[in-house]
Amino acid sequence: MSTAKNHAETIKQISGVNPLKCMKCGKCSATCPSFNEMDIKPHQFVSYVQNGDIEALMESKSLWKCLSCFACVERCPRDVKPGKLIDAARQMVVREKDGDYLSPDEIPELLDPETPQQLLVSAFRRYRR
Amino acid sequence: MKYSYYPGCTLRTKAKDLDAYARVSAKALGFELEEIEEWQCCGGVYPLGSDEIASKLSSVRTLNAAKQKGQDLVTLCSACHHVIKRVNDDMRNVSDIRLKANNYMQLEEPYAGETQVLHFLEVLRDRVGFETLKEKVVNPLTGKKMGAYYGCLLLRPGKILEFDNPENPTIIEDFIRAIGGTPVVYPYRNECCGGYISLKEKEMAKNMCHKIVDSAEGFGAQMLITACPLCLYNLNKSAEGRLPVYYFTELLAEALGVKEEVEK
Numbered sequence: 325m326s327t328a329k330n331h332a333e334t335i336k337q338i339s340g341v342n343p344l345k346c347m348k349c350g351k352c353s354a355t356c357p358s359f360n361e362m363d364i365k366p367h368q369f370v371s372y373v374q375n376g377d378i379e380a381l382m383e384s385k386s387l388w389k390c391l392s393c394f395a396c397v398e399r400c401p402r403d404v405k406p407g408k409l410i411d412a413a414r415q416m417v418v419r420e421k422d423g424d425y426l427s428p429d430e431i432p433e434l435l436d437p438e439t440p441q442q443l444l445v446s447a448f449r450r451y452r453r
Numbered sequence: 454m455k456y457s458y459y460p461g462c463t464l465r466t467k468a469k470d471l472d473a474y475a476r477v478s479a480k481a482l483g484f485e486l487e488e489i490e491e492w493q494c495c496g497g498v499y500p501l502g503s504d505e506i507a508s509k510l511s512s513v514r515t516l517n518a519a520k521q522k523g524q525d526l527v528t529l530c531s532a533c534h535h536v537i538k539r540v541n542d543d544m545r546n547v548s549d550i551r552l553k554a555n556n557y558m559q560l561e562e563p564y565a566g567e568t569q570v571l572h573f574l575e576v577l578r579d580r581v582g583f584e585t586l587k588e589k590v591v592n593p594l595t596g597k598k599m600g601a602y603y604g605c606l607l608l609r610p611g612k613i614l615e616f617d618n619p620e621n622p623t624i625i626e627d628f629i630r631a632i633g634g635t636p637v638v639y640p641y642r643n644e645c646c647g648g649y650i651s652l653k654e655k656e657m658a659k660n661m662c663h664k665i666v667d668s669a670e671g672f673g674a675q676m677l678i679t680a681c682p683l684c685l686y687n688l689n690k691s692a693e694g695r696l697p698v699y700y701f702t703e704l705l706a707e708a709l710g711v712k713e714e715v716e717k
Binding site for chain 1: 461462463466467468494496497498499500501502503504508530532605608609610611619620644645647648649650651652653654657661682683686689690
């Protein structure tokens with residue numbers, strides 16, 4: 325199997341999402357608080373998966389702008405869960421060698437006296453393997 | 454009534470107030486929070502991947518500890534509640550995750566989602582009752598215009614969290630009425646504060662928090678109330694202190710007249 329086909333299978337497997345259910349209403353993008361920061365928007369994300377172009381998703385900066393706020397998941401009328409697709413693509417990146425988006429060396433300068441532990445553990449879990 | 458209680462990492466450190474005011478309030482309301490022994494951090498965010506097992510085990514341990522005691526499990530931090538409630542749903546309804554997690558755990562009796570997970574606010578609404586709470590208030594916070602800030606973690610996905618109507622919640626507004634305050638309903642109360650994005654993308658968090666505060670101020674709120682240490686941090690930090698933000702437990706303890714019992 326080609327790498328592209330492999331990737332397409334992997335993203336469906338990790339996310340547990342069936343992108344073919346999407347009816348392209350765009351509600352996910354309309355409700356996304358990170359829309360302006362994303363190069364590939366949530367509704368496009370679903371199309372990329374339908375077309376099997378997972379490489380582009382894995383290089384997208386959208387992976388690091390998604391907040392996991394589940395607005396797109398809650399409001400999708402077809403239960404497609406774009407947020408789970410974005411997370412699956414992010415997982416595919418961080419599970420690879422050198423795929424981490426956050427390094428412990430960066431932490432000290434990102435902290436202030438009020439930073440809650442919850443922020444660090446959450447970021448570590450989303451940005452690293 | 455005794456409940457198992459899961460405080461979580463931040464309630465032991467930066468959010469001690471959220472925990473301490475809850476404990477004295479519970480006592481005043483006649484129920485007991487029995488802390489789970491040797492609990493582990495929930496991880497802060499729910500692992501979304503269908504193939505993620507190991508990262509869910511700390512929640513399974515907590516859930517099973519409550520099951521062993523035959524108690525419902527009470528949470529307080531929105532993130533802990535979200536993670537533990539969703540893992541419990543997996544253990545109840547997703548056979549693949551249940552099987553693999555139990556293979557790791559090697560418990561005498563497999564865990565299958567038996568424990569009931571309740572947020573402290575749900576205990577107030579569904580077990581104590583807001584009417585009873587109202588009767589126990591000795592120091593009503595009359596005249597204070599409070600904006601409930603729900604954020605995302607308590608509400609979504611609504612089908613799993615079953616906390617309240619995810620688009621039009623009322624639980625915190627009802628709580629505010631019970632302690633004598635005036636709730637202010639504003640459009641951004643269930644929009645995200647930015648969550649973990651505030652670690653690396655501070656400008657993004659700033660934009661989001663200012664939108665929330667603009668919305669709340671525009672509708673006349675004088676303060677915001679939350680159940681989440683990260684929401685509180687983001688709203689204070691990223692919205693640069695435009696509105697004071699309180700944990701709901703602090704206002705609860707104040708209304709019940711037990712705030713002074715918390716040792717500072």
